[in-house]
Every structure is written in structure tokens, then in C-alpha cells.
Amino acid sequence: MQKLRSLLARFSRQQDGFSDLQQQQQHQRPHGQQQRRRSSRRYSATSSGGRQVFATAASKDSVDGSTSSVHRETPTQMRDRQIRELRAQLAPKEPLQGLGNFTAAASAGEAPVNYSVDENPERGNWSGRLDFLLSCLGYAVGLGNVWRFPYLCFINGGGAFFVPYIIFLLLCGVPVFLLDLSLGQFTSEGPATCWEFAPIFTGVGYAMTYLSTIVGIYYNMIIAISIYYLFASMNSDLPWSSCDNAWNTPLCSSRLPLVTCNLSDQQLNGTCYNGTKLLGLYNESLFTQVTKLHRILPADEYFNHEVLKTSSDINKFGSPDWKLVMCLLLSWIVIYCCMVKGIKSSGKVVYFTALFPYVVLLILFFRGVTLENAIEGIRFYILPDFSALGKARVWKDAAGQIFFSLSCSWGGLMSLSSYNRFHNNVIRDTFFVTSANCLTSVFAGFVIFSFIGHLAGNLKVPVKDVSQSGFGLAFIIYPEAMKLLPGSTFWAILFFFMILNLGVDSQFAMVETLITSLCDQFRGLRRHKPPVIAVVSVVMFLLGLPFTCSGGLYLMNIVDSYAGSWTILLIGFFECVTVGWVYGRPGFGKFHRFSEDIGLIMQRPISPIWRYLWQYISPALIMAIIIFNWVDYGRSEYTAGAGDFYPGWADALGWLIAIATVLIIFGTGLLKLFMEPSGTPWKQRLLGLSIPSYKWGPALPSHRLLMASYLEKLGALRHFYLDPVKLIKYTDVFPSEQEFQNLDSAAQRRDGGRVASANRESHSNPGFNAGGSLHSIPGGGGGSTDI
Numbered sequence: 148m149q150k151l152r153s154l155l156a157r158f159s160r161q162q163d164g165f166s167d168l169q170q171q172q173q174h175q176r177p178h179g180q181q182q183r184r185r186s187s188r189r190y191s192a193t194s195s196g197g198r199q200v201f202a203t204a205a206s207k208d209s210v211d212g213s214t215s216s217v218h219r220e221t222p223t224q225m226r227d228r229q230i231r232e233l234r235a236q237l238a239p240k241e242p243l244q245g246l247g248n249f250t251a252a253a254s255a256g257e258a259p260v261n262y263s264v265d266e267n268p269e270r271g272n273w274s275g276r277l278d279f280l281l282s283c284l285g286y287a288v289g290l291g292n293v294w295r296f297p298y299l300c301f302i303n304g305g306g307a308f309f310v311p312y313i314i315f316l317l318l319c320g321v322p323v324f325l326l327d328l329s330l331g332q333f334t335s336e337g338p339a340t341c342w343e344f345a346p347i348f349t350g351v352g353y354a355m356t357y358l359s360t361i362v363g364i365y366y367n368m369i370i371a372i373s374i375y376y377l378f379a380s381m382n383s384d385l386p387w388s389s390c391d392n393a394w395n396t397p398l399c400s401s402r403l404p405l406v407t408c409n410l411s412d413q414q415l416n417g418t419c420y421n422g423t424k425l426l427g428l429y430n431e432s433l434f435t436q437v438t439k440l441h442r443i444l445p446a447d448e449y450f451n452h453e454v455l456k457t458s459s460d461i462n463k464f465g466s467p468d469w470k471l472v473m474c475l476l477l478s479w480i481v482i483y484c485c486m487v488k489g490i491k492s493s494g495k496v497v498y499f500t501a502l503f504p505y506v507v508l509l510i511l512f513f514r515g516v517t518l519e520n521a522i523e524g525i526r527f528y529i530l531p532d533f534s535a536l537g538k539a540r541v542w543k544d545a546a547g548q549i550f551f552s553l554s555c556s557w558g559g560l561m562s563l564s565s566y567n568r569f570h571n572n573v574i575r576d577t578f579f580v581t582s583a584n585c586l587t588s589v590f591a592g593f594v595i596f597s598f599i600g601h602l603a604g605n606l607k608v609p610v611k612d613v614s615q616s617g618f619g620l621a622f623i624i625y626p627e628a629m630k631l632l633p634g635s636t637f638w639a640i641l642f643f644f645m646i647l648n649l650g651v652d653s654q655f656a657m658v659e660t661l662i663t664s665l666c667d668q669f670r671g672l673r674r675h676k677p678p679v680i681a682v683v684s685v686v687m688f689l690l691g692l693p694f695t696c697s698g699g700l701y702l703m704n705i706v707d708s709y710a711g712s713w714t715i716l717l718i719g720f721f722e723c724v725t726v727g728w729v730y731g732r733p734g735f736g737k738f739h740r741f742s743e744d745i746g747l748i749m750q751r752p753i754s755p756i757w758r759y760l761w762q763y764i765s766p767a768l769i770m771a772i773i774i775f776n777w778v779d780y781g782r783s784e785y786t787a788g789a790g791d792f793y794p795g796w797a798d799a800l801g802w803l804i805a806i807a808t809v810l811i812i813f814g815t816g817l818l819k820l821f822m823e824p825s826g827t828p829w830k831q832r833l834l835g836l837s838i839p840s841y842k843w844g845p846a847l848p849s850h851r852l853l854m855a856s857y858l859e860k861l862g863a864l865r866h867f868y869l870d871p872v873k874l875i876k877y878t879d880v881f882p883s884e885q886e887f888q889n890l891d892s893a894a895q896r897r898d899g900g901r902v903a904s905a906n907r908e909s910h911s912n913p914g915f916n917a918g919g920s921l922h923s924i925p926g927g928g929g930g931s932t933d934i
Contacts, residue, residue: 524600
């Protein structure tokens with residue numbers, strides 16, 4: 148504490164010395180020059196003798212009548228000024244008053260936050276305490292929680308599925324989720340530019356952006372279909388409530404009712420005829436076995452024949468349907484309007500879009516559990532079958548669901564957290580979002596299967612025969628259940644509005660990933676975000692038009708199967724390896740650099756458990772899932788298990804999408820190796836690109852200063868840049884003892900001893916060692932070496 152007080156006192160006296168010197172020079176300046184200095188100024192870069200100088204032109208209205216006055220600032224003078232300004236910025240205004248309160252607040256992390264003022268004005272920050280939290284929750288809690296998790300639980304042992312699900316949540320999901328959030332928040336950078344700790348792995352961030360863009364293109368098509376159903380539900384009679392429409396076929400369930408048939412009227416194929424009149428089916432299984440046909444629900448025919456106008460196979464791709472094109476256009480207009488001001492607007496929209504689905508789920512839960520046969524559906528959902536735990540596929544499905552439902556390694560979490568304030572409690576947010584996501588999945592299962600049980604009872608079929616996942620659950624099974632309820636229009640509107648909100652939240656983050664990556668890579672775009680968002684929305688709308696064709700559903704299945712499979716797991720594996728081993732470097736013993744970096748954020752050390760999870764457990768589990776995916780991989784089918792495969796070119800397209808991820812990761816690394824100075828040995832290039840660059844660290848100098856305490860221990864302080872944009876090193880702002888003496892001598896020669904006296908006064912209280920190292924920084928601890 149004494150060293151800290153000495154350091155802060157030195158900062159204060161040093162700034163007072165410079166202020167006194169400036170006042171002396173001001174009083175010695177002729178009256179006319181003082182007046183001209185108060186005049187309005189404009190700065191322009193000029194050239195003089197091949198050297199850049201800065202000219203300050205005063206206004207013509209000078210007191211002494213002169214027309215102009217030019218003060219030329221050389222590059223050396225400009226750099227000295229920038230260093231003085233940075234030193235003044237980092238030095239507390241009143242270092243000795245309230246110092247105990249200052250350090251206590253820094254340690255506790257309870258300093259009040261003014262959300263109306265951005266901590267990082269250039270980049271911007273969330274403008275509310277819950278903006279980020281709800282954005283993450285809306286991103287993580289998506290359609291997969293409603294239409295995938297309940298089905299996986301049902302087919303993988305019911306309640307027994309919770310065992311591997313929770314294990315993978317704790318050992319794989321939570322660590323990678325924290326890794327994503329921490330990288331974005333620590334650097335205030337998106338997925339494309341936060342890899343300066345190991346630049347050779349920048350391709351991992353590019354791959355995240357690529358996959359988020361690909362999925363975002365087709366994901367908005369799901370929102371468009373939700374909009375289509377939302378408008379279609381605004382009728383007194385739901386359009387899928389009967390088989391009397393132009394799009395219905397003879398196989399529609401109402402046209403083939405299950406009947407009791409006299410023996411004389413029974414046919415060998417399971418049908419029942421009264422003379423030439425078809426009465427229905429007396430044996431549905433016999434009918435399916437003989438004819439290879441089956442009864443189709445009205446909601447199924449509405450979805451495939453009216454909404455999507457699905458062709459018989461992907462080769463008959465067709466042309467865009469104008470209704471779907473209009474819905475897709477409307478969905479992109481909604482996304483643009485919500486994101487037009489970046490996080491300032493989307494951060495407010497999520498207060499509704501993230502919370503409204505919970506209100507709907509709660510309403511649907513109480514309605515569902517009161518329906519007839521609802522308990523049968525819930526029993527199928529949670530009835531445990533612990534023998535299923537012996538099957539490898541159950542563990543693979545649990546791990547995959549955890550990884551994908553939390554949206555880890557897509558880049559969206561990094562993008563959202565990059566707008567956080569530096570000391571936001573990232574560990575607390577991690578546990579809140581991951582817990583809420585999993586509890587939502589479990590709760591949604593009760594809602595979904597209560598309605599499925601009611602539907603199965605009305606259709607007089609087992610629950611397993613109506614259980615589906617994905618599109619089939621959201622747009623076929625659930626709409627079919629809605630029509631059986633009194634006030635079906637109300638329930639349908641409520642359900643599809645919930646689906647719309649779930650989709651919009653996730654789409655915000657995927658589009659924000661691309662926007663953030665572009666603006667971080669080309670920083671001039673930050674001043675023109677609305678046009679950038681508009682261009683991105685138009686381009687992604689045009690790229691999404693193929694999904695509105697008759698073969699669009701097949702294309703969506705291909706993209707979903709290949710873009711969201713082992714590719715995202717591979718990115719998660721590289722994340723753990725780069726942070727845990729390349730940047731972490733366990734050779735330092737108990738010291739782990741990224742754990743220390745998170746300690747800076749939290750203003751206290753974090754548990755070493757996180758380090759071991761990133762280094763050993765999480766990457767091992769992820770690689771096991773990847774290998775199982777590769778071993779279990781097969782050709783894409785129109786109907787799972789039916790053997791009706793997609794054509795070869797469709798699978799080739801899917802593999803192209805997937806392999807592009809690998810090419811981006813390794814191609815970017817190779818490109819960076821080749822871009823190193825010629826003549827540099829390849830081993831040296833590889834090592835140089837595997838250690839932090841001078842840009843690595845927090846965005847603001849005040850936060851970068853916190854890294855000084857552990858960089859001193861690692862002997863890397865003299866290479867550390869407090870302001871990498873202006874190329875100002877730590878030692879430029881806080882010189883060593885010898886450098887202070889050199890400054891004194893130079894100042895004495897230049898200014899006749901005036902500046903030297905100020906330097907000697909500030910130099911009288913020792914706070915630095917001979918190496919220019921900072922002994923103690925408020926809230927310090929943690930970080931990196933080889934800066």
C-alpha cells in the first residue's frame with residue numbers, strides 16, 4: 148500500500164510540475180500570442196522537408212492585428228504531448244484523498260456504473276445493466292430449446308437423459324461459454340480480431356463469422372415461415388383445420404378416417420368400402436404395410452403443399468414463391484429496424500423478445516397440463532430408462548445438444564460481450580445464462596409433450612407416433628394440436644408469435660457477429676453502422692432467396708446438417724487448445740495467463756479449475772464428440788431411416804460448406820506465415836505468431852495498465868504497449884530511473900532547467916525499480932508474457 152501511495156503521489160506531483168511549467172510559459176508569452184492562442188484553431192497535416200508537421204492556424208481577429216500565426220509541431224513534439232496526455236489520463240486526480248475507498252471499491256468491484264456514458268466511446272457499450280444479460284439469454288435460448296431438446300430427451304431414455312446432459316453442461320458447456328464471453332469482454336473485440344494473443348489462429352475467428360453468416364441466411368427463413376403462420380392464424384378457422392382445401396390430397400387424415408368395418412366391407416389393403424364408396428381405414432398398419440402409404444395430418448399437407456410447396460426431391464428446385472419472398476423481406480426489415488442503432492437499439496428490443504417467450508411458455512404450460520391425455524405425453528417425456536445410458540449415442544446427443552443450445556463457438560457470444568464494460572462480472576453471467584438455458588429446455592419439454600399427449604389421444608395413436616423434432620414439431624405437430632383447442636386462433640397466434648421472438652433473438656446475435664467483425668476489421672465502418680447493417684441485410688436477403696423455392700426445405704436441411712455439426716465443435720476445440728496451451732503455457736507452473744486475465748476482469752483470482760477444464764477435460768470431450776460424429780456420419784436422407792438419400796451433388800455442397808471452415812482456419816494461419824518478413828526462418832515465424840502481439844490486451848490504456856503487475860513478474864514489461872494505436876509503450880509513460888535522468892538532462896539543455904526542476908520534484912519519491920516496473924496497481928493481477 149505504501150508503494151501504491153508513493154506511485155500515485157508521484158503521478159500527481161509530476162502533472163503539477165508540467166502544469167506549473169505551462170503556466171510560466173503562458174505568462175512569459177507576449178500578449179498578442181496569448182490572444183491568438185485563445186482564438187479558434189484548426190489542425191492540418193502539412194509536409195516540410197519530407198517531415199510531417201502539424202500546423203495550428205489562428206483566426207484573423209488577433210488583438211495585435213496580425214492576420215495569421217502558425218505553430219509547427221514536429222513528430223517528436225507530438226509524441227511527447229501524447230505521452231504527457233496519456234500519463235495525465237492514467238494518474239488519479241486526487242491520489243492521496245480517499246485512496247482507501249478507491250482501492251476497496253476496485254477490489255470489491257462495486258463501483259457505481261453510469262450506463263448513460265460509454266466506457267469505450269469509440270466502440271460503444273451496453274446502455275443498461277440487463278441489456279447484455281438478456282441479449283445472451285435470447286441468443287442461447289432459441290428454437291432448439293423448444294423443438295429439439297424435448298425430442299432428444301424422449302428418444303434417449305427420458306429422464307435418464309438428464310444425467311449425461313448435466314455432466315456435459317458442467318464439463319464442456321459452461322467452460323467454453325465462459326471462454327467466449329471472457330475473450331470478447333477482455334479485448335473489447337469481436338471474433339475476427341480478438342486473437343492477438345496468438346495471431347496464427349485468427350482464422351478460428353474468421354471461421355466463426357463465416358458459419359454465423361451461413362446459418363444466419365437460412366435461419367431468417369424460419370422467422371419468415373413463422374411470420375407466414377402468424378398471418379395465416381388470424382382467421383376464425385385455421386387453414387390447416389380440415390382436409391377440404393385445394394392443397395389437400397386423398398391421403399389427408401380426414402379423408403381416410405379410422406372406422407369400424409364389417410367383415411364383408413374389409414379389403415386386403417386395410418381399407419373399408421361400402422360398395423364403391425371409401426369409408427376409411429379399419430387397419431392403418433395393414434394399409435401402410437401393403438400400400439407403402441400412410442395417412443397425412445392436415446397441418447402436414449398445409450406446411451408442405453401450401454406454405455413451402457415442397458417438391459418431390461431437391462433436383463426439382465423450382466422458383467421463389469412470392470408469399471415466402473415477402474415474408475422473408477419482412478423478417479429482414481424487422482431485423483434491420485431492431486438493429487439500426489446497433490446494441491443501443493437491439494439491447495432494448497430484447498427486453499421484450501427475450502422475456503415474452505417465457506410468458507407464453509408459462510401460459511401454454513397451464514393450458515397443456517389441463518388437457519385430456521396430457522399426462523400420457525409427459526410420462527413419455529420424463530419416464531427414465533437408465534439402460535439407455537449404456538448407449539454411446541445418448542452421450543453424443545447430450546454433448547451435442549449442450550454445445551449447440553448454448554451457442555458456444557459461433558462468435559455471437561464474443562460479439563455481445565465485446566460491448567461490455569471491462570469489469571462486468573462475466574462468471575456470474577455465465578452461470579446465469581447457462582442455467583436459465585437448460586432449465587428452459589426442460590420446462591419447454593413439459594409444455595410440448597402435454598400437447599403431444601393430447602393430440603395422440605385424439606388421433607388414437609401412441610405418443611411415439613406423433614413425436615417429431617425440428618420443423619415437424621413447430622409447424623406440423625403443434626399446429627395440429629392447436630386446432631383441437633377451444634379458441635384455437637388465439638393459441639395459434641400466441642404460439643407462432645413466441646416462435647418469432649425466439650428466432651429474432653438468435654438472429655440478432657448472428658447478424659451482430661458479422662457486423663462486429665466487419666467494423667472491427669475495418670474500423671472506419673464504425674461511424675457508418677446503419678448503412679453497413681442495411682447493406683448486410685440486403686445481401687443476406689438476396690442470398691436467402693433460394694430457400695423460398697420448392698426445394699428450399701431440402702437446402703435448409705443440408706445447410707443445417709453440415710454447417711452446424713462437427714464444424715462448430717472443431718472451432719470449440721481450437722478455442723480450448725489456443726487459450727489453454729498456446730497462450731496459457733502450462734510451463735509457468737501454476738501461472739496461467741488467461742486465468743490471470745479473467746482475474747483482472749473480476750478484480751480477484753479465479754479458481755484454477757477453469758484452467759484444467761480448458762486444457763484437458765473440455766477439449767478431450769469435444770474431440771471425442773467430433774470423432775463419434777465422423778464415425779457415425781452417413782449420407783443425407785429425405786426421411787430418416789427410410790433409405791431415400793439426397794443426390795450426390797447435395798451432399799457435396801454440404802461437405803463444401805463444412806470443409807470451407809477448415810480451409811479458413813488453416814489457410815489464414817498459412818497466409819500469416821507467408822506474410823512474415825522474407826528470410827525469417829519458418830520456426831521463428833511460427834513461434835512469433837504463437838505469442839501475443841503488441842496489440843493484445845484490453846482496449847483502454849487504463850485497463851491495459853492493470854496488466855503491468857504480472858508482466859513485470861514475467862519480465863515482459865518493457866515490451867508492453869499502453870496505447871498500441873499510438874505506439875506508446877509502458878516505459879514511455881513510466882520511464883526507468885536512468886531514463887528519468889536522461890530526460891532531466893535533455894530538458895535542462897532545452898528549457899534552461901525549468902522542466903528539469905519539475906522532473907526532479909516528481910522524481911524525488913521512489914516508486915519504480917531500475918527496470919521501469921510498476922510494483923502495485925489497484926485491481927491488478929493476471930495476464931500474459933511475450934507482449
